[in-house]
Amino acid sequence: MTALPILLGAPGLAGEPELVTALTRPGAPVTVVRRCVDAVDLLGAAASGRARVAVIGPALPRLARETVARLGSENVRVLGVAAAGDEVGRRHLRDLDVPVVSLAMDDVDAAVLSLASALDDPEAIGITPRHVDHDPVESTAGSLVAVWGPVGAPGRTTVGIALADEISRCGTTTLLVDADTYGGTVATHLGVLDDTCGIVAACRQADAGALDPAGLAAAARSITSNFRVVTGIPRADRWAELRPASLGRLWETARRMPGVCVVDAGFSLESDEDYLADTRTPRRNATTLSALAAADTIVAVASGDPVGMERFIAALPDVRRVADGRPIFVVVNRLRPGPLGRDARGQISEALARHAGVHDAVYVPDDRDAFDTCLRQGRTLAECAQRSPARGVLAEFARKLAVVSSTS
Structure with missing residues (x-):
């Protein structure tokens, strides 16, 4: 099965270097096309057309709602990742209308499986931002x-x-x-x-x-x-x-x-x-x-x-x-x-x-x-x-x- 090409923009995520190492092993379910240092770098890489999905962390510098919208205009889908227990990070990504998966970074192999499962789920990355599931919020008043x-x-x-x-x-x-x-x-x-x-x-x-x-x-x-x-x-x-x-x-x-x-x-x-x-x-x-x-x-x-x-x-x-x-x-x-x-x-x-x-x-x-x-x-x-x-x-x-x- 062909590995899914992704952009990774998760600087500051605990265990991110180990995660990248695991994702670059032979037979890994994804291929990291580029590790992006900030949102500008991410958008530039997305414009190349080499990746189908951007995996982003909550600490990506200059990440904003417009970043997510521009990724969509490049036909690059977005998945957020946060360390298990990082509710602040999860909330930040959800506020940007980004679906989020929690990764147990103390077990890299388990984290890779969780990420691969989320990337393989069309309901997670195949929907537009306005249909992303959120935590309960105030209803329209x-x-x-x-x-x-x-x-x-x-x-x-x-x-x-x-x-x-x-x-x-x-x-x-x-x-x-x-x-x-x-x-x-x-x-x-x-x-x-x-x-x-x-x-x-x-x-x-x-x-x-x-x-x-x-x-x-x-x-x-x-x-x-x-x-x-x-x-x-x-x-x-x-x-x-x-x-x-x-x-x-x-x-x-x-x-x-x-x-x-x-x-x-x-x-x-x-x-x-x-x-x-x-x-x-x-x-x-x-x-x-x-x-x-x-x-x-x-x-x-x-x-x-x-x-x-x-x-x-x-x-x-x-x-x-x-x-x-x-x-x-x-x-x-x-x-x-x-x-x-x-x-x-x-x-x-x-x-x-x-x-x-x-x-x-x-x-x-x-x-x-x-x-x-x-x-x-x-x-x-x-x-x-x-x-x-x-x-x-x-x-x-x-x-x-x-x-x-x-x-x-």
């Missing part, structure tokens, strides 16, 4: 709402902030995440003036396998007792710090928190893989796409004018494709007679029904003065424009959304 809108500033951020604030006023704990990688402005709208980047801090924790609900809450800023905000990247050129694997963990963690997480998801639905030959490269639009894919509910925001409707109707099929059957609520923002003349709502309603199959949109009247006041004061509609007609519509919709989210 909350829900995720992604707020999307097409290019052209339809008011996605103002709608997202208003919905998050109004949901929190229903007594539901609410977390708002700014995930716009092209120009997020949630912090500016809410008067958060420091340079702390909450989403980068959360993604760094996720990449290290350390993000949990407490860590995500710590990365957020309190607006009210029920309303917290994870601020976005302060400069658009920092988008590469938000890696797909870390974002996936971020959304999973947000859904484990009680209440509702509202994500300002940006606008671009273009799949970067369509034009990038190297899919290991960080993808700018992965933030939007991953948020929509992870959401329980999607709020799609359109601008109430001819240009805004054209852009929205053109992009809506892509949103539906990503949503894969999950509910999408359409919000027509800044509804006004100016660009359309009389009966603007009727004209838009007819266009949505005819061209997009949308029959139950929420229509938010244009109230520029109220939103200007909010921006000037760094406060929400409920705080500085309680009687705004826009606030009335958004508050009613938020109550409906809170009910839907509680049952999703």
Whole structure:
């Protein structure tokens, strides 16, 4: 039987030199193609295509969630090894979604048999990270709402902030995440003036396998007792710090928190893989796409004018494709007679029904003065424009959304 070629990245594992010696004996079930000193070395060896499996230990320097994701992109499966009794090491690997086998390193022959058995088990190394068995964790307690809108500033951020604030006023704990990688402005709208980047801090924790609900809450800023905000990247050129694997963990963690997480998801639905030959490269639009894919509910925001409707109707099929059957609520923002003349709502309603199959949109009247006041004061509609007609519509919709989210 042909020996299985593996990469070994387990520096610091007790008995690792003896294990390597045993694995290089004639007739051994595996062939160690390379002993890797850190994650960079491991990824370089994986790119050579000489190995099918990477066996890694918890002390591998620079090991992160992105390492595991990139190994997968090279079609290299991952198995974690930890010394028997090393619960800290096992936990670290499991937090990175890596299946783990314990090795009794005081008996090298037994350790080799245990490793060979695990490598021969397709259930151990033939599954994707999201299906790896974990120790019992908190069940999903909350829900995720992604707020999307097409290019052209339809008011996605103002709608997202208003919905998050109004949901929190229903007594539901609410977390708002700014995930716009092209120009997020949630912090500016809410008067958060420091340079702390909450989403980068959360993604760094996720990449290290350390993000949990407490860590995500710590990365957020309190607006009210029920309303917290994870601020976005302060400069658009920092988008590469938000890696797909870390974002996936971020959304999973947000859904484990009680209440509702509202994500300002940006606008671009273009799949970067369509034009990038190297899919290991960080993808700018992965933030939007991953948020929509992870959401329980999607709020799609359109601008109430001819240009805004054209852009929205053109992009809506892509949103539906990503949503894969999950509910999408359409919000027509800044509804006004100016660009359309009389009966603007009727004209838009007819266009949505005819061209997009949308029959139950929420229509938010244009109230520029109220939103200007909010921006000037760094406060929400409920705080500085309680009687705004826009606030009335958004508050009613938020109550409906809170009910839907509680049952999703």
